[in-house]
Amino acid sequence: MAEELIRVENLKKYFKVPSGTNHAVDDVSFTISKGETLGVVGESGCGKSTLGRTLIHLLEATDGKVLLKGQDITHVKGKELKHVREKMQIVFQDPYSSLNPRLRIENTVMEPLKMSGRFHSRAELKREANRLMELVGIDERLRTSYPHELDGGRRQRVCIARALALNPEFIVCDEPVSALDVSIQAAVLNLLKELQREMGMAYMFVTHDLSVVRHISDNICVMYLGQMVEKSPTKELFNNTLHPYTKALLSAIPSTDIHTPMKRIQLKGEITSPINPKPGCRFASRCPYAKEECRQPQELKEISQGHFVACCRIKEIS
Amino acid sequence: MAAKTQKVQKTNLLLEFFYRMTKSFSSKLGLILLLLIVLLCLVGPFFSPYEINGVDLLNMYSGPSKAHLLGCDAMGRDMLTRLMYGGRYSLALGVCASLFGALVGVVIGSVGGYFGGITETIIMRLMDVWSALPGILLCILVSSAMGSGFFATVIALTVGGVPGTVRMIRGQILSERTKEYIEAAQSINCSSFMIMFKHLLPNVIQPIIVTTTMGIGSTMIMAASLSYIGLGIQPPNPEWGAMLSDGRSYIRVYPHMILVPGIIIALTVFAINLLGDGVRDALDPKLRD
Numbered sequence: 032m033a034e035e036l037i038r039v040e041n042l043k044k045y046f047k048v049p050s051g052t053n054h055a056v057d058d059v060s061f062t063i064s065k066g067e068t069l070g071v072v073g074e075s076g077c078g079k080s081t082l083g084r085t086l087i088h089l090l091e092a093t094d095g096k097v098l099l100k101g102q103d104i105t106h107v108k109g110k111e112l113k114h115v116r117e118k119m120q121i122v123f124q125d126p127y128s129s130l131n132p133r134l135r136i137e138n139t140v141m142e143p144l145k146m147s148g149r150f151h152s153r154a155e156l157k158r159e160a161n162r163l164m165e166l167v168g169i170d171e172r173l174r175t176s177y178p179h180e181l182d183g184g185r186r187q188r189v190c191i192a193r194a195l196a197l198n199p200e201f202i203v204c205d206e207p208v209s210a211l212d213v214s215i216q217a218a219v220l221n222l223l224k225e226l227q228r229e230m231g232m233a234y235m236f237v238t239h240d241l242s243v244v245r246h247i248s249d250n251i252c253v254m255y256l257g258q259m260v261e262k263s264p265t266k267e268l269f270n271n272t273l274h275p276y277t278k279a280l281l282s283a284i285p286s287t288d289i290h291t292p293m294k295r296i297q298l299k300g301e302i303t304s305p306i307n308p309k310p311g312c313r314f315a316s317r318c319p320y321a322k323e324e325c326r327q328p329q330e331l332k333e334i335s336q337g338h339f340v341a342c343c344r345i346k347e348i349s
Numbered sequence: 350m351a352a353k354t355q356k357v358q359k360t361n362l363l364l365e366f367f368y369r370m371t372k373s374f375s376s377k378l379g380l381i382l383l384l385l386i387v388l389l390c391l392v393g394p395f396f397s398p399y400e401i402n403g404v405d406l407l408n409m410y411s412g413p414s415k416a417h418l419l420g421c422d423a424m425g426r427d428m429l430t431r432l433m434y435g436g437r438y439s440l441a442l443g444v445c446a447s448l449f450g451a452l453v454g455v456v457i458g459s460v461g462g463y464f465g466g467i468t469e470t471i472i473m474r475l476m477d478v479w480s481a482l483p484g485i486l487l488c489i490l491v492s493s494a495m496g497s498g499f500f501a502t503v504i505a506l507t508v509g510g511v512p513g514t515v516r517m518i519r520g521q522i523l524s525e526r527t528k529e530y531i532e533a534a535q536s537i538n539c540s541s542f543m544i545m546f547k548h549l550l551p552n553v554i555q556p557i558i559v560t561t562t563m564g565i566g567s568t569m570i571m572a573a574s575l576s577y578i579g580l581g582i583q584p585p586n587p588e589w590g591a592m593l594s595d596g597r598s599y600i601r602v603y604p605h606m607i608l609v610p611g612i613i614i615a616l617t618v619f620a621i622n623l624l625g626d627g628v629r630d631a632l633d634p635k636l637r638d
């Protein structure tokens with residue numbers, strides 16, 4: 032096992048809303064090693080993006096801990112926060128709103144370099160920015176363009192270059208390809224993989240696209256309404272799916288094999304509200320196996336090597 | 350065209366801005382017109398054979414003639430000379446007060462919009478109180494409290510317009526601040542100051558530029574109202590608005606006395622508005638070819 036980079040312990044992020052408290056991320060724990068990719072999947076509104084933003088300090092955690100190489104960074108401020116942010120960067124979902132429309136892309140890439148204070152002359156800055164843009168594959172002729180003159184894939188490359196500028200060890204990819212065409216998705220995914228091989232960064236890859244997450248992740252955690260319901264190495268998850276929600280989720284992947292009929296597990300009912308949730312398994316109201324004991328708080332239990340599930344009836348139903 | 354843009358890119362930003370601003374016919378027209386008026390006001394008085402307040406009793410109320418190109422007013426003072434000289438006050442007042450008002454409004458509004466929470470509440474409630482008083486009353490209040498100097502008048506004219514600008518910029522910032530590039534700027538360690546003035550402001554400034562340039566005209570009118578009730582620029586110093594109100598009583602018999610300053614005010618406002626549109630287009634990178 033490689034060296035541990037990020038450790039998240041019982042992380043919670045609650046938002047106060049008029050009708051109560053929104054438990055966007057509730058008691059989530061995991062670790063990410065150096066150079067590893069953790070895929071986070073779940074349906075819309077299950078707190079995947081909030082989790083990513085809380086990790087890199089765009090949102091303040093309500094409770095719990097985030098450790099970077101053993102150092103508690105949950106509530107760092109000022110200079111320390113600056114150092115922490117240089118190690119952790121983010122690539123956003125929407126490349127149309129994540130670039131300042133009034134900055135030329137070379138200036139966008141140069142900005143984090145300027146902020147880092149590592150460079151002393153404009154020529155040095157420019158050289159480094161050019162190196163980064165070369166790395167992510169942006170043509171020289173496009174470097175003085177404005178964002179609206181580029182297509183989605185190129186913009187996302189600019190976002191990646193900006194994230195790389197500070198030499199981070201950890202990048203949160205918040206659905207980086209879901210706004211792109213399928214052909215461009217593949218190119219951007221391969222770029223991310225390639226960069227990881229070269230520079231050894233760890234990714235937390237947030238997505239709702241299961242084929243993407245299978246392609247890129249080493250480990251996957253599945254979230255449902257702010258809670259982690261299953262966590263496992265990628266292969267194990269797809270071969271030996273345990274949690275009823277994960278099963279339903281994976282059954283939605285379209286198959287290319289026409290001879291095996293698709294067995295789609297149709298979930299009944301609506302997703303329950305994350306505002307003031309009842310204790311116990313949040314999936315219980317839609318789960319075909321739900322029983323009285325599911326109303327009790329669930330714990331993540333290790334079923335096999337590295338495979339954790341939060342379901343009290345797992346032995347009976349699998 | 351591509352080659353031309355390429356060339357422009359390599360020169361400095363100011364030149365590029367100028368080139369793009371004057372690309373359309375209307376903004377070119379506005380610029381030329383405004384330059385002519387400014388030139389007239391700055392240089393004109395030196396070539397005039399008449400004193401600003403020199404009285405020609407024989408030509409009281411006289412219309413345009415060879416001796417007095419735009420006629421004389423009720424005291425027999427040469428209108429053209431007064432027009433050129435008064436333009437200095439009018440233009441300076443209008444431009445300074447509008448710019449100063451926009452500046453104050455933008456700073457207060459961006460602080461309120463960006464920080465939110467209690468800061469925003471305090472600022473916005475203050476603005477509510479502020480805008481509950483009619484602009485002209487505030488203007489009179491400040492003007493009578495601070496006296497009738499040029500700067501006192503500028504501040505008096507500024508006061509009424511601030512809440513509007515604050516509201517507008519705050520609204521713009523509220524919608525802009527949730528965009529992901531702001532979060533991205535935070536994550537690369539930009540300070541609040543940098544985010545406010547480098548990322549947010551350039552993206553919300555457009556409507557401010559337009560309303561400010563449009564506002565120059567009404568500020569000039571406001572300055573005129575002030576001097577009409579004896580505040581602001583004091584007679585016998587000429588000022589377009591003051592000339593306008595001087596001529597009001599003679600509007601039926603000697604229309605030239607009100608037409609001359611009226612037309613020049615209208616022309617100036619027209620030129621400034623055209624230029625304002627040009628500035629707005631030049632600042633929008635989406636309209637770049």
